[in-house]
Amino acid sequence: MIKLLKYAQRAVYSLLFFTVLLTGSSFRKVYGQEKLNVALAGLSHDHVNLIMNDYSKGLVHIIGIAESNKDLIEKFKKRAKLPDSIFYNTLDDLLKHKKPDAVLAFNAIEDHLSVVETAAPYHVSVMVEKPLAVSVKHAERMIQLAKQYNIHLLTNYETTWYASNQELYQKIKKDQSIGHIRKMVAHDGHKGPKEIGVSKEFLAWLTDPVKNGGGAVIDFGCYGANLMTWMMDGKAPLSVTAVLKQIKKDVYPKVDDDATILLEYPDATGIIEASWNWPFNIKDFEVFGQTGYLQAVDPGNVRSREHNRDTYQTTQPAALAPSASGYLGYLSAVLKGQINPANDLSSTENNLIVVKILEAAKESAKKGQKVYLK
Missing domain, CATH: 3.40.50.720 (NAD(P)-binding Rossmann-like Domain)
Structure with a gap:
């Protein structure tokens, strides 16, 4: 009887071990299939x-x-x-x-x-x-x-996956915590591509007016245009006014290295500050509303102030779902039909307007006048 019990016990252990192996193998297979x-x-x-x-x-x-x-x-x-x-x-x-x-x-x-x-x-x-x-x-x-x-x-865009930017959108567009948007300011850039040591292959076309379409105005102007178009519900600005500068002509002789772009909306203004001349890396986004202020300071910090308060408050937004926290998760969700990308930060609707803004900015700087979008 004892031998029989031991035999049965060994049989159960063997079955459990086989089941674990099979289950683990199946999970690996399923996980593998989910990779793009x-x-x-x-x-x-x-x-x-x-x-x-x-x-x-x-x-x-x-x-x-x-x-x-x-x-x-x-x-x-x-x-x-x-x-x-x-x-x-x-x-x-x-x-x-x-x-x-x-x-x-x-x-x-x-x-x-x-x-x-x-x-x-x-x-x-x-x-x-x-x-x-x-x-x-x-x-x-x-x-x-x-x-x-x-x-x-x-x-x-790197900034699409910032929890701070998603938090701003939630508070402004869904919670309506600061009322209607009145002004938006985006700062994006770094010391310069050569200064931070990008690869020679990247630098070659990044500083080419044909291959890149421009300098800092394209490289970093696009971030603010993308976020502002999103905040304005996919509407293009009425007009674009821009100043492009070559501060380091000896380093970047063919393209601009500093851009300031003013976007005019019916009831709001957007200011895009894009540069290869910042003293440090920066990608932040400020929104002023009727009753408050919000700033995505960096990927993980949001700074806010209400109209009836004398101090600022800094908070950390909640972690995003995989489909919102990185390009691979988002791409996978879109391809599976789990997300409709229409009017998202990655969408064609938004990014056609971004290109229109950047093209108008170059035209405005060249002509020295405001350019109205058609």
Whole structure:
């Protein structure tokens, strides 16, 4: 009887052990299936380091990379231990052999159009790094292709995933805690791309007026335009007035390195301060309402003051859901139909207006006058 009990006990333990192994294997399989299979168009944008970090952590599958620069290929093969088999000379060749969930563009802004022109006929969605395009003409063509082939076209901004910015939107638009918006101010920039040591491949096109569309006005002006368009419910400003300066002409001889952009709305004003001349890195956003003030100081801090208080209060917003806290989670949710991106910070609706604002800012600075948006 004792032997029989011991045998039964061993059998139960064996069954439990097998079940744990099977269950663990199943969870790994399910988790693995939830990872995105992405292709990269280009490696010259330094933001590519973010997805390489995610790849190294096992958070995403990179199944193809379109890049012709041999130095960049060797650099990332070594750094991320990428196999030779995933590299292709062109995006078209890549998409003939692989079917990614989406293409992520890490190339010059001027080349965003060609990425969409290539990916759309394959019915593959595209996410580009900010801003959407170098011109309104390019942006409109990209959006037309996205609609024609029924794909998603998204724009990735670092500030989209700031819990502080999401907290401001909640308090202002949903809770209506400071009344109607009267003034918005965005400060974005750093000491300068050369000064902070970006890669030579990135610097080459970032300081090219054709490849990048401009200097600081494009690189950092887009952040404020994106957030302000969001806060104004997707409405474009009535007019744009801008001053662009070349403070460091010897360093950036071809493009502006400082931009101040004034956006005029029917009942509010937006001020975008974008620069490669800040004494430190900065991405903050201030909103003044009828009855209060809110500032997204950095990703994790919100500063506020009510009209009847003499002091400011600083709080930490709650952590965001995975679909709102990073580009991979958001992209996955959009592709699965869990999120409708219309009028979101990453949407074509918002980002077409962003490109219109930036194009008008360049025109305003060139002509020395206010430019009215059509």
